[in-house]
Amino acid sequence: MYFRPTPTAKSKALRHLPNPPSPKPRLPLVGHLHLLDPLIHHSLIRLSKRYGPIFSLYFGSMPTVVASSPELFKLFLQTHEATSFNTRFQTSAIRRLTYDNSVAMVPFGPYWKFIRKLIMNDLLNATTVAKLRPLRSQEIKKVLKVLAQNAEAQTPVDVTEELLKWTNSTISKMMLGEAEEIRHIARELLKIFGEYSLSDFIWPLKKLKVGQYEKRIDNILGMYDPVVERDFFSAGTDSTAVATDWALAELINNPRVLAKAREEVYNVVGKDRLVEETDIQNLPYIRAIVKETFRMHPPLPVVKRKCVAECEVDGYVIPEGALILFNVWAVQRDPKYWESPLEFKPERFLENPAEAGEAGAIDLRGQHFTLLPFGSGRRMCPGVNLATAGMASLLASLIQNFDLQVVGPTGKPLKGKDNRASMEERPGLTVPRAHNLVCVPVAKSTATTKLLSS
Template sequence: MEFQLSLLCLISTIVIALILWRKQKKTLLPPSPMALPIIGHLHLLSTIPHRDFHKLSIHYGPIMHLFLGSVPCVVASTAEAAKDFLKTHESSFSNRITQTVAIEALTYGFQDFFFAPDGPYWRFMRKLCMSELLGGHMLDQLLPVRQQESKRFIQHLLRKGVAGEAVDFGGELMTLSNNIVSRMTVGHTSTENEKDVEEMRKLVADAAELVGKFNISDFIWFLKRLDLQGFNMRLKQTRDRFDAVLDRIIKQREEERRSNKQTDGTRPFKDMLDVLLDIFEDESSEIKLNKENIKAFILDIFVAGTDTTSLTIEWALSELINHPHVLEKARLEIDAVVGKSRIVEESDIKNLPYLQAIVKETFRLHPPGPLLIRESSTSEVVCGYNIPAKTRLFINIWAIGRDPNQWKNPLEFMPERFIDEDGNVHGEFDVRGQSYHLLPFGTGRRRCPAISLALHVLHVNLAALIQCFQLKVNGGDGKVDMEEKPGLTLPRAHPLICVPVPRLSPFPAI
């Protein structure tokens, strides 16, 4: 009897301790809205989740806890919270989110660079990107490629403008970015292998849509093996098409390399594919690459380097059309520094602080990736809250750019906020990941490795458009709408269609 009483007391003590422990653990989680069975908080989200997260954060604070189906998530909506997650606890939040059907399929089972888990392969590829694939030497070597494609772009718009034809700037900017990335990556020009180049454009658009589209099977655990939305079929078709194009390109390049070795010939310059094939063929390489690594990396570069740059220029043009006084101020700066007898070049950008401020202000209001996504590898206490391992982290870059506690008149497009009293760009707000109030390329070890390339392409082509053309919007009051549509990046809901009226007379020789 005494033993049974002692056992009962012990069991009661354990049960009470477990209840108290669970209650304490629950109180350490960030605030959370009321969840529904099975779907959790999915009912609170629309097709544009960064806006929904922003609205929820107004009620539940800068850090909140959500269940998207069976997936535990935490959302950070201020620069201070982002810094605590991504700097103070960087080692625990260094993995990009990979547990989606689309990413697994399009990265050949996470054999790419962007979504590969932290480890020897990822560290090797990061070092390779910094030193060779996207390093300063490669960018300098490929400057003529960027110049040729930019000139071809301006010539095309000039012909359209002289004829009075309207242009879909989103589509044209996408073609420009795709051509630059294509030539830097696999050496194709706009006229060579046009069929492959056009197919790559379609593949990039399809891949970006599939990665950014909501798939319920990624969030409801007992639906993971079901393809309720037909994702698997589309993914297989996209992967098969991409395989066919890249296999053909790689085979041609390998044959060319063998021929060059036999004749002691060389290519004019090494593009990214050459560098990757060098490592593939090097038996003594620190990490042995396979063909799927190469194809997955190339897809990374195409998706990340095409859509984001073109969209940022498109958003900047939209803001400039709606703010003609800003456009005129930028134009006067370019005319003063560059003149009207030649087209602006990359070397001029350092002397155009107001243009740089326009780009920063565009990044603030229209970040190319509105949500930065990571996953915790270990349990951590962040800002006083318990964040369990395997929790998906959303940093709401879009909301941080609209935080009234950080930005004066946050909804207004004001490049002047980035200019100091001496007319120079504020060094306080760095876009390379040092300022947590402005993170268009992410931060830390997982930040975008192509920052320098993106900034080169973005600044010089935006400057050329400002310098060379008056953009005439047909109909209405001459304004363009600023509505967003769903996507992994931040696409415009409606195309930006304008007539590019030539501004310079005589027009500089191109």
């Protein structure tokens, strides 16, 4: 039986350099997979405390390098990105479900440049985004109307599901002109894209279809093949819904932040008309809440790249073909870089330097390596502006119109200090909350009445 040895540098210039430190022993076939939990970002934090901010693992026969500091992020994603780290790593699920032709995963080169230009110039340019603003406003009003109806009837609503309907309907109508029929596939895609098959890392299994993982891929292909071929929607649906779900949970658990946000909305917009997307530029605290949510709950807690050319990083040789993992979740909660990192504190991102300090100047565009919720460099998410604007608009609208009372184990809404949302995570590409946010809405403004009569 063949076991891939620890790689050594191919070029003479790098041959004297060591590989990043690695746990011992490395087991046959599985490598270091036995060290990983389903929530991989937590496993990587535990290992980095022992082996340092850069270390190596073997996922089966796949050499893997883990980076857990902003200094290393900059070396990988800025200094060496153009030559060595310009391509994303694909799991077998992504390859099969997108016919190895995913917009998000296409290797760096002329075709990628063409696709990127098409997306930025034709789909996400300012004119197109502005033209579709009424559509986005209409989809937000649908969510608000559902909650208003439940508030009037004093009945629970699954807010998590409503958020997924909202993002799915908005993106798919913008891109495809269809909505409800692909909501289920959006969730299934993002769930399986965040999982791994043994065949991803153990090379003798690559030609085999192993276990339920491969059967689930076949089922998705069989049921939704026409939709999966148009894969652009999968990048924008679940991630925005999950981030908004986390934001609402944080607001429920932090009534001080909620009260301050509501005061801002009432001062700027009032109670008689609904929030519009154009109002967001005048709501700095709402924008700060969005940033703080992406800091504590990044859509991609672990960003992945593939090393396409051997190079040196921080005194170590990084082998060609290696999977590179950037533990964004760890850095964004590290007390070295953030004051009170486990506290939900939007004030840190206010543009007023006196209140926010240095963090007030940090944006989400991948230029500040302590905050990379959308990645960085050539392969960062191109829809960051659209995602943050839509999320801010919906959050401001919900804050203006409703309080959310979490439904407890007995089926009754929790009140006062007992009204808290679970912050437990579950595995997935976007790491959503483990339990859906089921709440009884309580109307807070006169605009809610207009929703019911419209």
